[in-house]
Amino acid sequence: MKKLFAVVAAVAAFSANAAETLTVAATPVPHAEILNFVKPQLAKEGVELKVKEFTDYVQPNVQVAEKRLDANFFQHQPYLDEFNKAKGTKLVSVAGVHIEPLGVYSAKIKKLDELPSGATVVIPNDATNGGRALLLLDKAGVIKLKDNTNILSTVKDVAENPKGVKFRELEAATIPRVLTQVDAALINTNYALEAKLNPQKDALAIEGSDSPYVNILVTREDNKDADAVKKLVQALHSPEVKQFINEKYKGAVVPAF
DSSP, X not given: OHHHHHHHHHHHHHHHHSOEEEEEEEOIIIIIHHHHHHHHHHHHTTEEEEEEEOSSSSHHHHHHHTTSSSEEEEEEHHHHHHHHHHHOOOEXXXXXXXXXXXXXXXXXXXXXXXXXXTOEEEEESSHHHXXXXXXXXXXXXXXXXXXXXXXXXXXXXXXXXXXXOEEEXXXXXXXXXXXXXXXXXXXXXXXXXXXXXXHHHHOSEEOOTTOSOEEEEEEEGGGTTOHHHHHHHHHHTSHHHHHHHHHHHTTSSEEOO
């Protein structure tokens, strides 16, 4: 009987000390890199962080909504709002972490004023990032929109297009692959970094640090107060993470806390 009690006690002790697992979806750069940076800290606090990498902007939300994953880290609030509206999901933001300035890139020209007449320009095909791209082109003087405060602007909202720019809309993740085939492309910083582009040097125009598109940690409503999620939020908002972002990305990614 004493042996039985000893076994039960040992199992109970093991269970009490076992790390809680938190599985988070992320795009590789910089999201997964930032999450991997905080892994050791979370491990000390009893949370085993598992990072599952994705290269698209749909499945991370779908799998969190379906409870196949606990959270994700890849998107900004306008994108989440649009996704929830379109898909009927009820995902929520639990922390703002950083800004990835959207930039205009080209393999053919060095300045935007060199953009030729009839140029082909690629923008993301999702509603929020597409509108964001058009707003940047408006600010850079390439086009004029009917309303340059509307983040959901589409190519149909272009009021003036003096160079007759022809827009192509592609999935954000695929845009770097066609950069050499078009005159210019608007690329999210995470995909620009993956393509070995330097946003601070290679972008012909780029959003400022005042961009409202803060990348957020997202989970389900029923999971937002989970202890492991709160510990992850605390880790992501640490001075160490701010220093990591500043030193590793040198302005291409900007802390938002």
